[in-house]
Amino acid sequence: MTHRFTLSRRSFLAGTAAAGGLSLGFSLPALAQDAPTGDIPEMNAWVVINPDNTVVVRVAKIEMGQGTLTGLAQLVAEELECDWDNVTWSYPTPGENVARSRVWGSFGTFGSQGIRTSHQMVREGGAAARMMLVQAAANRWGVDAGTLSVSKGVITGPGGETLTYGEVAADAANLEVPTEVALKDPADWTIAGSRVLRLDTTGKLDGSQKYAIDLKVDGMMLAAIKQTPVMGGKIASIDADAVMGMPGVQRVVQISDEAVVVVADTWWRAKTALDALPIEWDLGENASFGMADLEAMLDEGLSATEAFVGNQSGDVAAAFESAAQVLEADYHYPWQHHATMEPMNAMALVTDDSCEVWVPTQNAETDLAVAAETTGLEIPQCEIHRINLGGGFGRRASAADYTVVALKVAMEMKGTPVKVIWSREEDTTHGTYHPTTKARMRGALDADGNLTALHMRISGQSIFAGLMPFALQNGMDPLTFQGLQADGPEGQLGYTVPNLLVDHAMRNPPVRPGFWRGVNNNQNAFYLESFMDELADAAGKDPLEFRRGLMQNHPKHLAVLDKVAEGIGWDTPAPEGRFRGLCQHMGYGSYVAAAAEVSVDDRGALTIHKIVAATDCGHVVNPQQVEAQIEGSFAYGLSAGLLSQVTMEEGRVQEENFDTYPIVSMWEMPAVESHLIPSGGFWGGVGEPTIFVATPAVMNAVYRATGQRIRELPLSKHDLTPQ
Amino acid sequence: MPTLVVNGTSMDFDAEPDTPLLWVLREQLGLTGTKYGCGVAACGACTVHIDGIATRSCQMQIQDIRPGEEITTIEGLSPDRSHPIQQAWAELDVPQCGYCQSGQIMAAAAFLHDFPEPTDEDIKQNMTNLCRCGTYNRIKAGIKRAAELS
Ligand code: FES
Ligand code: FES
Numbered sequence: 001m002t003h004r005f006t007l008s009r010r011s012f013l014a015g016t017a018a019a020g021g022l023s024l025g026f027s028l029p030a031l032a033q034d035a036p037t038g039d040i041p042e043m044n045a046w047v048v049i050n051p052d053n054t055v056v057v058r059v060a061k062i063e064m065g066q067g068t069l070t071g072l073a074q075l076v077a078e079e080l081e082c083d084w085d086n087v088t089w090s091y092p093t094p095g096e097n098v099a100r101s102r103v104w105g106s107f108g109t110f111g112s113q114g115i116r117t118s119h120q121m122v123r124e125g126g127a128a129a130r131m132m133l134v135q136a137a138a139n140r141w142g143v144d145a146g147t148l149s150v151s152k153g154v155i156t157g158p159g160g161e162t163l164t165y166g167e168v169a170a171d172a173a174n175l176e177v178p179t180e181v182a183l184k185d186p187a188d189w190t191i192a193g194s195r196v197l198r199l200d201t202t203g204k205l206d207g208s209q210k211y212a213i214d215l216k217v218d219g220m221m222l223a224a225i226k227q228t229p230v231m232g233g234k235i236a237s238i239d240a241d242a243v244m245g246m247p248g249v250q251r252v253v254q255i256s257d258e259a260v261v262v263v264a265d266t267w268w269r270a271k272t273a274l275d276a277l278p279i280e281w282d283l284g285e286n287a288s289f290g291m292a293d294l295e296a297m298l299d300e301g302l303s304a305t306e307a308f309v310g311n312q313s314g315d316v317a318a319a320f321e322s323a324a325q326v327l328e329a330d331y332h333y334p335w336q337h338h339a340t341m342e343p344m345n346a347m348a349l350v351t352d353d354s355c356e357v358w359v360p361t362q363n364a365e366t367d368l369a370v371a372a373e374t375t376g377l378e379i380p381q382c383e384i385h386r387i388n389l390g391g392g393f394g395r396r397a398s399a400a401d402y403t404v405v406a407l408k409v410a411m412e413m414k415g416t417p418v419k420v421i422w423s424r425e426e427d428t429t430h431g432t433y434h435p436t437t438k439a440r441m442r443g444a445l446d447a448d449g450n451l452t453a454l455h456m457r458i459s460g461q462s463i464f465a466g467l468m469p470f471a472l473q474n475g476m477d478p479l480t481f482q483g484l485q486a487d488g489p490e491g492q493l494g495y496t497v498p499n500l501l502v503d504h505a506m507r508n509p510p511v512r513p514g515f516w517r518g519v520n521n522n523q524n525a526f527y528l529e530s531f532m533d534e535l536a537d538a539a540g541k542d543p544l545e546f547r548r549g550l551m552q553n554h555p556k557h558l559a560v561l562d563k564v565a566e567g568i569g570w571d572t573p574a575p576e577g578r579f580r581g582l583c584q585h586m587g588y589g590s591y592v593a594a595a596a597e598v599s600v601d602d603r604g605a606l607t608i609h610k611i612v613a614a615t616d617c618g619h620v621v622n623p624q625q626v627e628a629q630i631e632g633s634f635a636y637g638l639s640a641g642l643l644s645q646v647t648m649e650e651g652r653v654q655e656e657n658f659d660t661y662p663i664v665s666m667w668e669m670p671a672v673e674s675h676l677i678p679s680g681g682f683w684g685g686v687g688e689p690t691i692f693v694a695t696p697a698v699m700n701a702v703y704r705a706t707g708q709r710i711r712e713l714p715l716s717k718h719d720l721t722p723q
Numbered sequence: 724m725p726t727l728v729v730n731g732t733s734m735d736f737d738a739e740p741d742t743p744l745l746w747v748l749r750e751q752l753g754l755t756g757t758k759y760g761c762g763v764a765a766c767g768a769c770t771v772h773i774d775g776i777a778t779r780s781c782q783m784q785i786q787d788i789r790p791g792e793e794i795t796t797i798e799g800l801s802p803d804r805s806h807p808i809q810q811a812w813a814e815l816d817v818p819q820c821g822y823c824q825s826g827q828i829m830a831a832a833a834f835l836h837d838f839p840e841p842t843d844e845d846i847k848q849n850m851t852n853l854c855r856c857g858t859y860n861r862i863k864a865g866i867k868r869a870a871e872l873s
Contacts, residue, residue: 204824205755205804206801260795267746268742391822403771632856657762665859
């Protein structure tokens with residue numbers, strides 16, 4: 001029997017808007033009461049304890065490299081007081097989550113939220129399980145639970161007698177789940193807060209970890225996909241007969257107006273046939289769109305009279321009129337592709353009354369909703385298998401385009417599991433790109449070099465408008481202003497400027513935008529923190545001192561900035577031929593700053609000798625994994641700052657692979673010194689924030705080294721050879 | 724049926740002669756530890772050893788593999804993750820998503836063989852595999868640690 005209810009895709013997608021810290025609350029109907037199944041009784045949704053004392057922590061978020069799986073397990077283990085060496089993990093499925101009234105909360109893993117939005121739930125889960133285990137031991141011994149102590153999964157009674165968790169787990173599982181649980185003070189943590197190694201490394205050392213692209217199930221067929229090269233283009237005709245005789249080819253399936261797949265017994269054969277498949281395209285109205293059109297569109301927005309206001313105070317116009325000095329500069333941030341190392345892929349098996357999907361996804365509940373919507377089946381007839389991702393970075397957070405494709409092919413071949421794999425070229429040319437914007441920065445200085453007014457006009461693309469228009473607020477995309485807002489726990493401007501205007505002229509080119517690790521903080525920090533240095537120069541002040549003068553109301557922003565200044569030795573001259581830059585920004589609840597030391601040789605080649613980074617994320621669950629995220633964020637952020645961009649001509653993305661979309665390699669990777677200065681009392685994310693500060697810190701140093709102010713990225717567009 | 728010697732075992736497969744070794748390993752021989760990243764020799768995710776030489780298998784057609792050449796994949800680097808590179812990787816928690824790491828480990832193992840006492844500059848010049856998660860600094864530290872363990 002199945003229950004009929006509406007679970008709209010929109011409601012799931014609205015959940016993903018929380019990537020930007022928005023609360024677009026959504027609710028899901030419950031299918032049944034929370035009713036766990038399985039041979040081994042669970043303590044609660046988060047904890048299963050086996051008779052051999054191994055502890056299985058159920059993880060709602062997905063692992064894609066960011067270390068959340070280990071961090072969440074540490075938090076559970078901390079409260080559970082188990083032996084860390086006995087901890088393993090498993091993933092509940094979205095089907096189980098819906099069936100159990102979403103006992104695990106949201107599976108969405110984005111917005112640097114993995115830890116900070118679920119620490120409370122998982123710690124309470126661990127603490128409740130501990131209380132039940134202790135109670136079970138007390139019952140067995142006929143003593144008061146208050147007389148027992150517990151350490152590393154061993155319960156000790158008043159007379160020194162002991163029981164292990166595994167020995168009392170079955171009894172404990174039958175006890176009432178406590179409603180009142182007290183959590184430890186983070187100051188008392190021993191497992192959480194420590195530099196334990198990740199739980200998921202072994203399979204990454206010998207090739208045994210199976211990514212979705214590696215999975216093989218009985219009877220599986222492989223598909224290669226080609227989609228319209230121009231957004232809005234359509235297939236005019238296909239000559240399937242031309243390839244049906246090629247080795248291994250099973251089917252040619254046109255899954256929509258816009259895409260065709262070849263299905264074969266191996267992916268290589270499918271791709272070989274797809275490359276040979278004659279396809280005529282009707283490219284439509286975007287077929288002439290190019291960078292000149294984009295430029296004109298964004299430039300028009302820079303001076304447009306109408307714009308959405310994101311942050312405003314004082315009287316900007318009056319302040320500019322009475323200024324001693326006005327500075328103006330235009331900046332540009334190009335499209336970027338996620339370029340996950342594992343290309344997009346998904347496998348689906350559809351029958352008349354069931355549907356299974358195996359997919360690397362950052363939000364399997366979206367895929368579940370998509371599965372039901374695409375197949376017309378009920379939610380309980382669909383299931384999504386969660387598999388660790390070979391990188392996500394936001395590409396796998398919301399669009400679920402890959403899942404839709406796999407489902408459509410599988411619906412044409414009912415009973416056969418079909419896995420669709422994007423070639424790298426198809427992946428790169430059909431992304432959900434980091435939105436492109438320009439900014440016109442205007443600052444007013446008084447005669448003493450004080451900043452009296454700032455107007456930041458952003459012109460360009462909105463993610464919400466392109467990806468999830470229902471999330472717009474009266475047409476405005478509030479996410480555009482990430483890190484520039486006056487207040488809020490998610491991110492706030494770290495400067496007090498007496499007269500301030502931050503506004504957005506939305507201009508949407510025919511290119512699909514998406515959430516790209518760091519999202520709009522990336523360009524906002526690049527614009528503002530570069531311009532802060534320009535203003536400091538105009539004011540005749542040191543960039544650090546100029547900022548400090550505006551930051552007295554923002555002690556946490558200031559603390560990370562001071563930390564990197566200290567770490568790089570801002571007070572002392574840089575070594576001969578080296579130059580420094582610094583910056584700060586806040587996003588995803590965390591305060592971050594970076595300082596870079598660079599040199600540029602007489603052939604114009606940049607070397608980043610050293611980067612010092614600081615993060616205040618409130619609480620640190622695993623310092624070595626936070627450091628890994630900080631280092632990785634420099635690689636990701638500097639890829640965009642130094643090397644990569646997506647461009648369009650004749651409606652087509654021009655970059656196709658890593659040869660034309662270069663990313664940071666060992667060659668460019670700077671040494672990174674990370675300072676974690678958690679100040680407590682709040683929980684900030686760490687997967688993205690450092691990306692914001694990577695590029696502006698380096699570009700500010702490049703300016704000191706060369707006199708060139710880089711206002712358009714990537715740096716590789718510019719010739720740094722001394723003139 | 725054509726055969727290849729992979730990880731010390733002679734294996735039969737069924738593929739057109741111009742098929743890249745990468746896809747024979749992955750789709751015919753079930754050795755999915757070797758990854759597809761770019762298909763154009765730009766990323767190194769597909770790195771295997773052919774007679775000990777690090778080779779990007781996406782660019783090696785099986786018809787170009789000579790009889791007797793020995794192919795080693797990540798699955799055959801060591802029986803129990805005991806190669807110094809694997810040990811060092813475990814000790815330093817090098818992988819993030821892990822997708823590039825089979826290729827990184829195979830490249831690093833061949834590199835360490837050629838440069839038993841590598842300098843930072845040696846590593847920079849020779850370790851050209853891409854990692855989108857940005858694990859480069861730990862890879863560098865891992866290679867140096869592996870040199871100590873060797
Ligand atoms: S897949 Fe062979 S180098 Fe990228
Ligand atoms: S660890 Fe993710 S790509 Fe290298």
